[in-house]
Amino acid sequence: NKRLSVAIDGPAAAGKSTVAKQVAKEFSYIYIDTGAMYRALTLKAIQSGADPENEKDLMELLQEMEISLVPSGTQQLVLVNGEDVSEAIRTSAVTDHVSAVSMHGRVRAEMVKRQQEMASSGGVVMDGRDIGTHVLPHADVKVFLLASVEERAKRRHEENLSRGYESDLSLLEKDIARRDKLDSEREISPLRKAEDAVEIDTTSLSIEDVVVRIKQLMEERL
Numbered sequence: 140n141k142r143l144s145v146a147i148d149g150p151a152a153a154g155k156s157t158v159a160k161q162v163a164k165e166f167s168y169i170y171i172d173t174g175a176m177y178r179a180l181t182l183k184a185i186q187s188g189a190d191p192e193n194e195k196d197l198m199e200l201l202q203e204m205e206i207s208l209v210p211s212g213t214q215q216l217v218l219v220n221g222e223d224v225s226e227a228i229r230t231s232a233v234t235d236h237v238s239a240v241s242m243h244g245r246v247r248a249e250m251v252k253r254q255q256e257m258a259s260s261g262g263v264v265m266d267g268r269d270i271g272t273h274v275l276p277h278a279d280v281k282v283f284l285l286a287s288v289e290e291r292a293k294r295r296h297e298e299n300l301s302r303g304y305e306s307d308l309s310l311l312e313k314d315i316a317r318r319d320k321l322d323s324e325r326e327i328s329p330l331r332k333a334e335d336a337v338e339i340d341t342t343s344l345s346i347e348d349v350v351v352r353i354k355q356l357m358e359e360r361l
């Protein structure tokens with residue numbers, strides 16, 4: 140059987156990782172969360188007092204970082220030089236600064252290089268903002284997930300509450316809208332639907348509906 144590469148892009152909290160993980164599991168493919176890599180660098184920058192605007196400092200940090208994405212049950216652990224940062228990269232401090240860190244051209248070039256290496260043997264489901272447009276321009280299946288800001292904030296809110304985290308719905312809406320704007324207006328590989336990506340508006344769809352649709356698209360390419 141052919142081992143496909145699948146690119147899943149879309150705005151913040153559109154359900155990309157939930158859906159990507161499930162699809163990867165059903166095909167026994169590797170799941171690669173590229174947002175986690177930008178988050179890991181952002182965490183490192185915060186911890187070391189580096190300015191998220193300073194590309195040179197960020198690059199020095201990144202050169203010293205080995206970022207590994209390790210499957211663990213249905214989840215994925217994010218390790219930086221062997222240290223588990225899976226939880227630490229989800230804090231609001233990281234979320235607040237990650238779009239600034241991921242604007243820089245050299246940072247993106249290095250991340251894209253690492254992501255392409257991880258995907259080189261196929262059998263991958265990769266999610267992010269620029270996968271279909273830059274990281275895997277020849278992906279077998281490209282999906283662009285969309286949902287209204289209200290719906291995305293509501294889902295993230297419910298997810299936070301179910302995990303026992305504090306959560307503020309109107310703050311989430313503002314944060315999601317702000318990140319969408321920064322990510323789609325940045326100069327280098329902004330958030331865009333690739334020409335040949337299939338757009339799926341998930342506002343009124345369940346996770347299962349979206350997974351089924353992506354699996355259909357994959358079957359057509361096998």
Ligand code: C5P
Nearest residue numbers: 173174175177237238241267268269318
């Ligand atoms: O996917 P997630 O919301 O965790 O991504 C965090 C941030 O990382 C995004 O808001 C975006 O600024 C950046 N990112 C990116 N390119 C990717 C994945 C994430 O610029 N491929």
